[in-house]
Amino acid sequence: MVLLTGLILSLLVQVTIATQFYKEHLNLKPYPRNKLLTGFDFNIESQPFELSYYNVSATTGEIAHHYTHFPSSLGPIIESTNTRELHLRFTQGWWDAQSWGKLPHDGLFSGGTGVEVVAVIEAPDIAIAQQHWSRLTKILSGFFCASLNFIDNDSTTYPKHLTKKIGGYAPEQGNKLFLLRAALPSEPVCTENLTPFLRLLPTRGKSGISTLLDGHKVFDSLWHGMSIDVVTSCEDNGLCSLQLHQTINQMVDIIRSIRKQTEGGIPKPTPGDKLRCDTSKTYNVWQCFPLGDPTEIDWSLQTIYGRKIIGSAFEDGDRETSSISVDFDPAAWEVTFMKDAPNSLVHRSLSDSKDVHVSEFLHENANYDLKFETKSSTNVLPIVAPPLYASRSLTGYSLDKGGLRVSFANPSDKPVTFVYFESTPWFMRLYFNDLKLSLKNQDGEADVTANQEEYIQNRYYRPAIDRTRPSQMELKITIPANSSLAMTYSFDKSLLLYHEYPPDANHGFDIEPAVITILEDDKATYEFRTTSLLLTLPTPDFSMPYNVIILTCTVLSLAFGIVFNLLTKQVVTEEEFEKVSANTKAAKIKRQVKYRIYQVKQILGI
């Protein structure tokens, strides 16, 4: 967190020097297999103002501050909930660490699947912090069209290893800072989340690089992540400013974008004459052994986003407000910067400088585009391997218990230390007594459960309480060089109450991704998440209660009938009964009727 805050602050320092309050940047980096990583960065800073603790019950006046470029819709929310830091992550997709390497910004701005909120809240005690947190998430829910309002105490965690590092703001006398975190792994990230994201920008997505952000294009990527970070920083004179950093990162499949542009969205079969076949194998009008993706490609921003960048952010702004940069191999790629102003058309090659990192400022009222051409798209800048790979999966099959298996692989030549943060909902009852560790390296696989202290150096565990809070586990783990460690432990599944099942109970329950923070000299250097998991709980047939009610009622009424009979009727012998039954009124009438019929028969002579 300190690193994150530091990074944002350092970014903002640049901003302050350059254009005071707003800066935007787009970075493009081709990846192997015709992929492209695009990163949008927006930095906004509010005017310094006097920040004081907002007491919900005592304050009568409204919060009225002038924030300049900082969104005036967000400012009062932050202030009225006493949020000093807010980190929101919207992510969808699977980051293929094997082929794509490290996450952008060292993973500090990428969340796990779904939505994640982390906030630092100033409050006198935890109960009030929870109240603020609850208000904050409910307001943000409406603001970002996400189900953040479902965040409750039973999904909120208080990450321990992060709290030590809250920085950048000193609370008022008597107050403390609380760090709260929650994740919604099953939240689908969609256009409705992008629109409020764009509304936070002073340009509203109408000019500058944000014009590229079209929902159809942003979400048609292999992986995409949006982040919104608000940090409060205060000067010595007591004035504070809110600093907003927004990013969108996405991994685009260039071939698909090209195909969508040329052939439309439907994946129709390639026409026979356009097939790319391996000519060293049998190849004729009937047969074709396909080659991999083409490596000789050309494309532009227009291909990927369907439009060009419209102007700079502000017509009269600083010339360094909007910028664009490209990371590429100039020997293989020909990148052309194209400026299409009303009265001029400029094409300039960016490959001439032979730099791997080239940036350009957009400061004119023109349409900008970048054109990429290459003969071999496989030649890209080398991928930086992440310090650790991790995969997590559920084991077992039964509906009453299951297991979790996490495997960490350290590909490097030196040991890696990291914090493994995992929070599971209360209906997963974890057992650590059967936690097993197995280490795999070049010598083979070995069970190292007995000396686990060697690998798990520090552990913090806060058990779950039914319906009240989730379990929270933070382990400091070290993996030796070139080896992989598999950790397994089991859990029981609890039965939920009837009304606790969601409408789509048969979908299963999403378990939020675990967060892995790599430490180097006790400083976080890289952060990433495992995938989320889908847990199947015993799900009742929801019409069953009615069957049960009907059956129970039947059985009860039968039982009642028997008992009632026993209680109210007199017990007699069979002979007594027959004697009595012969003298009842009904029997007499019956006898009379029989006698009359007999008489009639006699008369009729039958």
Added chain:
Amino acid sequence: MALAETVLRKIHKLGLIPKIIKFLPLCSFLLAVSSILYLISLPMDGNYRNTYISENALMPAQVTSYFRESEWNIVRGYRESITKLSDQDVSSRNKILESWLEQLGLTTSYHVNGFANDTLYAIMHAPRGENTEAMALVVPWATSEGKYNSGAMALAMGLARYFTRMSIWSKNIVFVFPPDSRKSLRSWVDAYHTDLDETAGSIEAAVVLEYDETLGDYFEFIDMFYHGLNGQFPNLDLLNTANVINYHENIKVSIEGIDNKNIDYTTRLLTLVKGIISSCLTGLTQENTNGCEEFSGWQIQAITLRARTKDKGEEHRDITQLGRVVDGTFRSVNNLLEKFHQSFFFYLLMSSKNFISIGTYLPAAVILAVSLAISALSAILSIDRNEAISNLSFILRTFTYVEIVCLGLALSIPKLVATSEGDQVSAVSLLVLSSLGFLSVGSIFFKKRLSKTITFSLISLSLLLISLLITALLIVHFSLALMIGILVLPLTFVPTLMNQFTGQDFKDKAYIGTIICLIVSNPFFVVLTAGNVLGNGSDLFEGLVLAWNDLQCWTWLVVILGWFPCWIVITGCFMFYKIDIDELLKKKLQ
């Protein structure tokens, strides 16, 4: 209540109970017959139902599959290269396949199973997906008939390439290439849920594909297999989805080897009977192991599609059509927001379009269980109950000893068979088991004889136990319950026949009849006979014994711990039973 009281009093007055007791054996037999008649009546119009898609989200055959035109060239291209690999061993074939899959951008990995070649599998992560759910396409290198599965392999490669072009996936797709579709696949499925590093979330549905090298470009119809282990079936919705898509592709589907061209009473009945038999035999014999059952027990719905042809030239369905069926099925499953839960998990198919649900077919096995219980009742009613109760501890002790011996056999025989080479040992152990039942040798030297009371209470308890076994089984594994019920029917005649003994020698017809009944209902005699009828002698026995360890199919345990002890006890009773001469004389005098 009052009505019941009146009726009971009347019955009592008329002295019906002794009369009914006298006819109990007949009642039992009639019930057994009516159970079979009931089953036969199920395929009649009005008794079965037409299949339908229960889960609205599936929407089968609502999309146009573009796995056509030039995709055919690609499938041919792959197939030629795969055919060239046929003389290489599986591990080097896997290497080449892996390089192709990696070129498509798929994550590949191996499962080392320790007894056969490694299983290669590749994961296609859904773009933007949650990565929590997956579908599996399984293509074994060898079909279940042992042929080279080159057509399906080429299809899988073509489909993998085709699937990566689409961005609609919400579930990951796992391509699995085991060396065979039996033990290695089972071991992969186990490992996927226990210790594989590369996983893709919970698998919702799996399709096993077989298209052997002899078929060429065209096939005629699809053989669809769906039986799982231990009486488990895939959700009916998955079968229906595949069937609807097949229908739209104009592909004929055959279930239990009977095609759906002309459906009438006979074909429905045949499909039903064959279905019941193959459900019992799933996992036990080579013919009834088709790949889909390996997913049983992990909450994965799985079917096997095998392209077949009868006489070439009649009807042409090209290989990409099978690809379109897979594509369509996957896209339907991909639509699912929840797990398969809407439709039936317990059903019997009568054709690809007709089925009967559990509520309709269950009475057949229930009646059988009642029939056995009644014959148990009749046995216990023919003796002095007070004496039986005083001997209760001996009776229960006998049962416990027999069960312990059977438990020993249940554990030791699979070990013996697994460690032996060739068929000899399994045949020998089969004989040992069958003769073990015939305690004849022992009975000659064993002086003590059992009284009528003990004999009949033991028999009664055995029959009751079988009846309970059937009752316990009938919901989870209806076919096995029904099959055991029918096969042990001769045991119900034993007490009646033993009551009619005039002398214990081969001049007595009842004595001979009892021996025949006992032989016919011996589980191992049945297994051996069925094995010979199915064609492979002791293979069925070997499959039965090994299936527990290999595939966790518990039919072996049901047989050795449920059926066999009861049979042993009844046979023992027969051997040690001594007729009471006085009673016999009294009977004759009367």
